[in-house]
Amino acid sequence: MAPPPLPEEMVEEILLRFPPDDPARLVHAALVCKPWCAILSGAGFRRRFGKLHRAPPLLGFVSNVRIQPDRMAPEFVPTCSMPASHIPVYSRMGRVVDAHHGRVLLHRISGGWGLPTSNVLMVWDPTTDEQEEVPIPAVARYTHTHNWTAAVLCAAGGHCDHLDCRRGPYSIVFVGYDQTHFETVLCTYSSSTASWSKPISSNQVLDCHYMSTHVAHVESALYFGVLKKTDHILKFDLESQQISWIQTPAACSNGRPYVLTTTEGGGLGVAAIHESSKLYMWSRDDVSQVDATWTQSRVIDLKTLLPVHAVLDSPRVLGFTVGTGVIFVKSNNVLFVIDLKTYKVIKEVSKPRDIYTIVPYMSFYTPGTTLLSFRFCSILDE
Numbered sequence: 001m002a003p004p005p006l007p008e009e010m011v012e013e014i015l016l017r018f019p020p021d022d023p024a025r026l027v028h029a030a031l032v033c034k035p036w037c038a039i040l041s042g043a044g045f046r047r048r049f050g051k052l053h054r055a056p057p058l059l060g061f062v063s064n065v066r067i068q069p070d071r072m073a074p075e076f077v078p079t080c081s082m083p084a085s086h087i088p089v090y091s092r093m094g095r096v097v098d099a100h101h102g103r104v105l106l107h108r109i110s111g112g113w114g115l116p117t118s119n120v121l122m123v124w125d126p127t128t129d130e131q132e133e134v135p136i137p138a139v140a141r142y143t144h145t146h147n148w149t150a151a152v153l154c155a156a157g158g159h160c161d162h163l164d165c166r167r168g169p170y171s172i173v174f175v176g177y178d179q180t181h182f183e184t185v186l187c188t189y190s191s192s193t194a195s196w197s198k199p200i201s202s203n204q205v206l207d208c209h210y211m212s213t214h215v216a217h218v219e220s221a222l223y224f225g226v227l228k229k230t231d232h233i234l235k236f237d238l239e240s241q242q243i244s245w246i247q248t249p250a251a252c253s254n255g256r257p258y259v260l261t262t263t264e265g266g267g268l269g270v271a272a273i274h275e276s277s278k279l280y281m282w283s284r285d286d287v288s289q290v291d292a293t294w295t296q297s298r299v300i301d302l303k304t305l306l307p308v309h310a311v312l313d314s315p316r317v318l319g320f321t322v323g324t325g326v327i328f329v330k331s332n333n334v335l336f337v338i339d340l341k342t343y344k345v346i347k348e349v350s351k352p353r354d355i356y357t358i359v360p361y362m363s364f365y366t367p368g369t370t371l372l373s374f375r376f377c378s379i380l381d382e
Contacts, residue, residue: 021080026366050161051163056363056364063356094106099359100215103123103125134189140176142179148177149215153222156169169192186200218266223246223260223268231253232245246284269282271327279300282294283297318358319358325339326340327340
């Protein structure tokens with residue numbers, strides 16, 4: 001005699017404990033039977049799954065690759081069992097700008113670099129393929145295409161745990177350097193009102209270069225790295241809506257490349273490669289204090305992690321994840337995804353074309369969040 005089926009509550013408790021960084025297991029479980037598919041596709045399961053695991057896993061990253069001498073295109077690369085998501089066709093000529101709280105911000109360029117274009121921002125969810133166009137703010141006409149960046153994030157701020165807010169209202173923070181008035185300009189977009197705010201500006205730091213810099217979200221502030229000719233980081237307080245500036249570690253001054261990170265304690269960090277093959281990391285945990293100092297927290301010799309040829313080709317750090325301790329290092333046209341907790345290369349991506357900015361995508365991926373899941377359930381009904 002066949003054993004009695006497990007109670008639905010017990011099945012859910014088992015499924016909740018599946019590893020979030022291997023979403024294919026949940027997909028396979030959804031194919032077992034209709035009751036399991038119903039459990040996994042429910043919004044309640046998705047919410048409880050996020051609450052149990054808390055930190056969203058790294059599902060992949062979006063990279064900017066050079067497809068022609070004067071053109072770049074974004075490309076999504078999964079780092080786990082999540083199916084590869086395709087960048088919207090009409091956004092393939094452009095670049096990825098940012099990703100936070102389950103959303104990816106793309107910049108669509110229709111006429112090529114240096115040509116008059118109908119620039120449009122695109123907010124994209126790789127797990128559902130939902131897309132929404134956002135017009136470029138008016139202040140962008142004073143900035144060069146290569147000299148602005150932006151961040152997309154949940155509009156609820158600290159009032160949300162960001163475990164399942166992809167379909168809620170969002171904000172975009174645009175920052176660029178006005179080459180006409182010689183100042184940094186910043187404005188915010190609200191999806192609730194579908195409008196941009198009045199811009200604010202700062203001329204404290206001149207000749208800023210923002211494109212391809214990384215954005216760090218720490219507590220109630222956004223931090224934008226500034227490249228070339230300066231040793232400052234721009235801080236934008238989301239609550240007071242004010243701009244301020246902090247200095248980078250001395251080793252990152254004079255335009256030396258670095259990426260912004262976050263520390264295990266929730267503070268601001270910086271990572272950079274010096275002495276050809278050593279990864280230096282600094283932390284600034286008391287981010288609320290303007291005069292807080294940087295502390296060197298880590299030095300990792302990449303010779304112990306990377307192949308000899310990669311070390312000899314002057315590796316460069318391109319990206320960092322929040323909470324998972326994963327860093328992206330490029331050497332020639334090979335990208336190494338390194339887990340700093342285990343000191344292992346977890347993925348190696350070889351590209352025939354140049355790789356530029358890396359934007360990690362972190363989110364929970366359950367069958368109920370994807371359009372594909374409805375096909376799974378329809379298969380079970382056949």
